[in-house]
Amino acid sequence: MKLDRRKFIQQAGLTAGAVLAGNYVYPAENPGITHILSLSFDDGFARSFIKTADIYEKYGLKACFNVIASGGTPGFKGVDDYILPGTMGDFDLWNELQDRGHEVMPHSYKHANLTQIPMEEVKDLFTRCMDVFADQLKGFKPENSIYNFPFNASNPEVESWIGKRVMAFRTAGDLVNPMPDRKRKKLTCISQGPDNIDDYLSAQVDKFLGSAGGWFIFNTHGLDGEGWGPLSSGLLDEMLAEFVEMKHVAVLPVGTAYRQFG
Numbered sequence: 001m002k003l004d005r006r007k008f009i010q011q012a013g014l015t016a017g018a019v020l021a022g023n024y025v026y027p028a029e030n031p032g033i034t035h036i037l038s039l040s041f042d043d044g045f046a047r048s049f050i051k052t053a054d055i056y057e058k059y060g061l062k063a064c065f066n067v068i069a070s071g072g073t074p075g076f077k078g079v080d081d082y083i084l085p086g087t088m089g090d091f092d093l094w095n096e097l098q099d100r101g102h103e104v105m106p107h108s109y110k111h112a113n114l115t116q117i118p119m120e121e122v123k124d125l126f127t128r129c130m131d132v133f134a135d136q137l138k139g140f141k142p143e144n145s146i147y148n149f150p151f152n153a154s155n156p157e158v159e160s161w162i163g164k165r166v167m168a169f170r171t172a173g174d175l176v177n178p179m180p181d182r183k184r185k186k187l188t189c190i191s192q193g194p195d196n197i198d199d200y201l202s203a204q205v206d207k208f209l210g211s212a213g214g215w216f217i218f219n220t221h222g223l224d225g226e227g228w229g230p231l232s233s234g235l236l237d238e239m240l241a242e243f244v245e246m247k248h249v250a251v252l253p254v255g256t257a258y259r260q261f262g
């Protein structure tokens, strides 16, 4: 698989280049970009997120980090076998990564499944999450944020209530979204786990690069064995090296893509 990646990508690039000669419409300020690729890293693992940021920076790219508001606090009890206390970063780290140009967005207050609790509790947890972010993340404003649903679990009622309070939200659905549009607040993604996702992600990326285009949002987690559905740092490095050579591909955090193209 890995040996074939570069060859495949070059062919996919030629295919997508041909699309540019057709009727594909893309924003004038982003000439030639037909494929937006967002890897949306969840949960807030300190070790993995630092490593992820370092790899993105090798290529002058910005990573997309979604963190649990209470994850780095002493009272955080963890969520399951993958989101464990003591492994999460805190807002000192999130501010540092943001200062380095990466995007940090909310991934709930404590990672409760919002489809399994009463609406009053949904509102309370959402408000607490936003209060923590506004208080602790420099420059944070809910109306400029992407809210990333825990477990990518949502329903029309929570989407409607939360959707009015954020720039956009990310939940489960199709992997490939239409190009960003400010009128569309619902962004969808897929994820994969609990084991290593290298082969799965690689196949999804190849399929996307061979398509006419759109906005690929894949929900990733930790690196090298950490978290649910971890990705290998070597593959991440290899993929980013390939993407930056492709002029029709933009690798962007979700919020940045939404603002820049929407």
Ligand SMILES: [Zn+2]
Pocket (backbone or CB within 6 Å): 042, 043, 107, 111, 150, 151
């Ligand atoms: Zn999560």
